[in-house]
Every structure is written in C-alpha cells, then in structure tokens.
Amino acid sequence: MASNTGKDAHNHAGQLVIHPLDPIFDENSRVLVLGTIPSPKSREVRFYYGNPQNRFWRVMAALWEEGVPGTNDARRDLCLRHHVALWDVLQRCTIAGASDASIRDPVPNDVGRILSAAPITHVFCTGGTATRLYQRLIEPVCGVPCTGLPSTSPANARMRLDDLVAAYEPLRRAADGE
Template identity: 60%
Template structure:
C-alpha cells in the first residue's frame, strides 16, 4: 500500500472541565469517513471506555461525545499531519504534532494517555519536550491487537480513572 499525506480534520473533544486526555495517533480511514474518533466498528475503544466508566456502550457520535465530557475525558490525536499507508501506524512518516499545549491551557487536563505505541512514541519525541507533561502508554484497542482480549483492555484502561 502506498503512503498518502493525511491532514487531521477531526477537532479535539474536550472542554474546560476535561481532566484526562486520551491520544490516538491519527484517525483511521474509517474514522475520517465518519468524522469522529475510533469510528471503525471493529475497534474496541468505545466498548472499553464505556466499561471503565460504568456506562452503556454509546452508539451515536453525540452519545460518545456526551459520555466523554460527562466523565471529563478529552480525546484527540498526537499527529496533525503525516504520510501513512491506510491505517498502518507502523508506516507513519513525516509526522507533525497537534497543538496539545492548547488543550492543556484551556482545560484541567493533568494526565495524558496514549491509546497505542506509535502515539506514545511520537508524543514523547514531538510534544512532551514542549509541554513537560509525560504520557502513559495503553494498549491499542484496534482489532489488529488480537493479543489483548476485551477483558484485558478494560483492566488496563482502568488506570484513567
């Protein structure tokens, strides 16, 4: 698969009361198509987050947005622009970071978690030197991460509470 330049177009989900930030790498083709985070139906992110927060799994984008804000959880991605083949994080080249500092200034975010290895790696390289806020890497909820069962993912994500 050929590299394609992708520009992040989904705005961050947060408000002034957000306390925890979950960062992916960059939206997948399916997420870009639906216009919201973790849009692929096989991605376990929404099932994991709902279980951790003690909520029903949200279906609509509005329900997903409301659940996150109700629990002071912000969502965005580490990368603003990059070259990538499909949804393959391992293919990412020429990554340019999102302005995470702005979210930190406009909210009460004190803890940041990466929803996968590439997000954590690029955050450490491109963003942490500017913000000084460390990141904790969580396992990917992608179906490609088959080594992690839904139950193990839920347990790992409980650290956000």
C-alpha cells in the same frame, strides 16, 4: 502494465493525511487521551475510533459501567461527562491506510491549546506508536509526560476486552479524580 500493477501493490508510500477532526474537550476535562491519527474509517464517519471493530468505545463504556455509545453525539457526551478530552498526537503525516507502522513525516498537534484551556492532570496515549510519537514530538515541548495504554485496534487481537478494560483503569481513576 501488469508488472506495474504488481509494483503498485507493493508500494507502501501511503498518502498525506491532514487531521480532519476537532478535539473533544471542555473546561472540566481532567485527562487527555491521544491516538495517533484518525483511520480511514474514522475520517469517513467523522469521529474518533470510528471503525466498528475498534474496541475503544466498548472499553470506555465498561470503565464507567455504561452502555456502549452508538452515535457520535453519545460518544462526545460520554467523554465530556467523565472529564475525558480526546484528540490525536498527529496533525498530519503520510500513512498507508490505518497502518501506524507506515507513518512518515509526522507533524504533531498543538496539545497546548487543550492543556491551557482545561485542568488536565494526565495524558494517555492509545498504542505504542502514539506513545512514542508523543514522547518524541510533544512531551519535550509541553513538558507533560504520558502514560502509554494498549491499542484498542482490531490489529491488537492478542488482548481480550477484559484485559483492555483492566489496562485502561488508570484512565478512569484519573478522570474521576481518584
């Protein structure tokens, strides 16, 4: 059995994850921000970018010079007040933990439901995998190109918070209608 345990440690098959969160948007949303799929921590806390090490909410707060929202309701409020819709590219996939590199069998979300309900002018994807999956699976269907932004994940340690805030400035400008 010991060799089986070792074999399991190298098994990167992952698990089927079905997206458990509703999108955040309203009829005033101007930008749509898409991650890949909620991480295990995000699924646990039932909200987007739920890992406390993820810098997404610090970036969003800095863009509008606000305090970092500490609750799911405050995070939802920040998005809606600033015309930001939030969801993910994938409706389901097989993934090992939070490793986007391990994604297999991706099935996209139907972003058309947001695009038809809100005056979205820009779509932004957080991270390279979300951007590539959007371009491959969603853009050909909806016809709306996306702008790729750097990942705010702790795995993207090479970017400092100030660099991320600067990289996300186009999102703020689009959300503010500039």
